[in-house]
Amino acid sequence: MEQKWVVFSLGSNTYGIDVQSVRSIERVQPVTRVPNAPAHVKGVINLRGVVTPVIDLRLRLGYEAVEPTDETRILIASLHQGDAGFIVDRANEVVESEDVRIEPIPESSRDMLSAHLTAIAKGEDKLFSLLDANALFEEQHAE
């Protein structure tokens, strides 16, 4: 089946998220901090009149926090629990499934993150991990 992913970077790592679940890609905008929320929750933003939670994907996936740059983007994903934004270092491109091969996550690299990863996509000059946005969101909610 034809599938597309929005591919983005966190430092030197690239990830892909199903284009179907991405509502829009926003530039960085003022975020209102929510006190006593989990550390990776950056806060909430006003997204065309809807108050939307924003998650720092770096912190969520265990990377170090960085200051936003011109390239920093907020991926607005439509999830089971409503819309949410994920802060990423850079939104790169949209990749179609015909350009890549989907492979399972190698056994050796399974770690705590792999719960959110569904597969690895490999292309001629591409390599990225497929991320399950709902899992990222829900599991944390359960904590």
Add this chain to the structure above:
Amino acid sequence: MDVNEYLGLFLDESQEHIQSVNTQLLKLEQTGSQEAIQEIFRSAHTLKGMSATMGYESVANLTHEMESALDLVRAGKKESNQLLLDTMFSAMEQIEAMIADIETGGNGANVDVKETVVAFQSFIGSTSKAVEAVEEAIFTADLYTDSVITQAKETGFEAFQLHVKLSDAVVLKAARAYMVFDRLQELGEVVRTVPETEAIEQEQFDLSFDVLFVTQESADAITHAVTQVSEVEHVQVTSYTSAAASAPEVAVSAESVAVAEVKPKAVETDEPKEQAAPQAKTIRVNLERIDRLMNLFEEFIIDRGRLERLADEVGQPELNETVEKIKRGTNELQSLVLTLRMMPIEQVFNRFPRMVRSVAKDIHKKVQLDISGAETELDRTVIDEIGDPLVHLIRNAIDHGIELPEVRVAAGKPEQGRLALRAYHGGNRVFIEIEDDGAGINVDKVRSKALERGVITSEEATGMTDNEIAMLIFAPGFSTADVVTDLSGRGVGLDVVKNKIESLGGVVTLETVVGQGTKFQVSLPLTLSIISAMLVQVGEETYAVPLSSILETTLLDEADILTAHRERVFDFRGQLVPLVYLKEMFAIETEAKTQFPVVVVRKGNKLVGVVVNELIGQQEIVMKPLGTYLEGIPAISGATILGDGRVALIVDSNDLF
């Protein structure tokens, strides 16, 4: 036909017809009106047609039986009787359950209608194919049964359906049935029984019962084992296959909301006409569209604020005039947009007469329900959510409030208890009252139970008024029922009711007089979305405190702060009031000040002073939810969008106490 497209319409219309049948049934029961029979017949007929078109055979079949029975009454061939009425009431309950199932993606086949169909059939006086069909499908499929059987089959077990008939001369039916189960348990596992095991144990069955059974033994072995039990006349063992293997999946369409067009005020006539009231012209609009309209409109309001500020700065008279016009126009638009989401509470109230009737019947009480103010309008979201808490309060009133008829007579009260359900507007709130003329709440009993369960301490108890003590029935972990009945004592306490009401921005209170009755009052905000708030600043951050919880604001010097029990307090009109620092509560970085504003908020008769850095001012704000992900953040109840487009959080002052 694309079924999904029509599903929303089907669901809505079904609800309307169910509602209408229920209303007419009650009327029929009270007055025996021919008109009511016609109305019920028409609705049943429409329901049948709609459900058949949509492919929901279960609904169509049941309504068909009902229609046939009514047709005889309508034609004067049979007299309506109490049994038929009861059957029709339970049929409507079952149809409602089917519709609910369809709404959540099922096909309505999970409802057991065997008894109802048989009752209709016996009224009609013929046993047609329908009964046989029902007879075959004794074990209507449900997910639980299916999964058990699938699992059993995977592990080499077989599923059998047993029809056991006891001899006519049997003395201890329940004991024999128990022995049959005992034998069966040795050979395998009993999945389900018809009637249910509990009913069988209480001898609530005729001479036969049915068992769904998984085992590794053969059918012969089962037959042999069961016939060993004396007084078993006959056992029929057949292999069982799940019926629901191919139940179609139905997606649930977006929720729709009926929008009432503003209708010209009807001329009131004194003639009590029994005819149907003229229908208001309505169109159905998807709730999502209205929400989108609201969001866009709120954005617009924010821009209007910006425009006003700019016009002020520019100071050009024509510009000011135009802005003023826009302001007036948008104000009107605002109240109109808000009413779009409003619906009469009738929708919730309508289901109560039947519920009260059946609950009262179940526990042998006599209750008359009086409803007033059903036309009172409320926000659709509140309408959707308020049903369950009200059901709980009403059940509670019938179960614990109203006494048994003989008790009432002994107390010199009329045999029939009265339950009043009222709704009315007051200020910008809607009040719903549930008042019974029952026994009232036994305050002493509540007090001792609250002490026993550690809900309050004995010092606290001494200072409390009777009504305050009575309110403890809403405290978590409190239940007044000595015996847990099926009705109110289902493990869900009244605290859940209170929480639900509070989550809607509501308040529940009660008044009770021993021997005279209890009144519960629920007050709800008219609209959820717009409230007056005080904007405050702490460091770089802005928060909104709802005005409804603010007593007043005051300025405090560092030197005025006292310490009592290691708690910071200040003297507020001769009363020591504890201080809460928002900067500490919310971990905000800000410099210390020697003089600062304090917002005094109240909860009941308790006060707390909230220390902030600056008061920005009072403003109408549009309340927005934080979403499920951030639910449960302490002391934050929502968010709002400020004039500059930034989000400010709304402080839930209830959490500061």
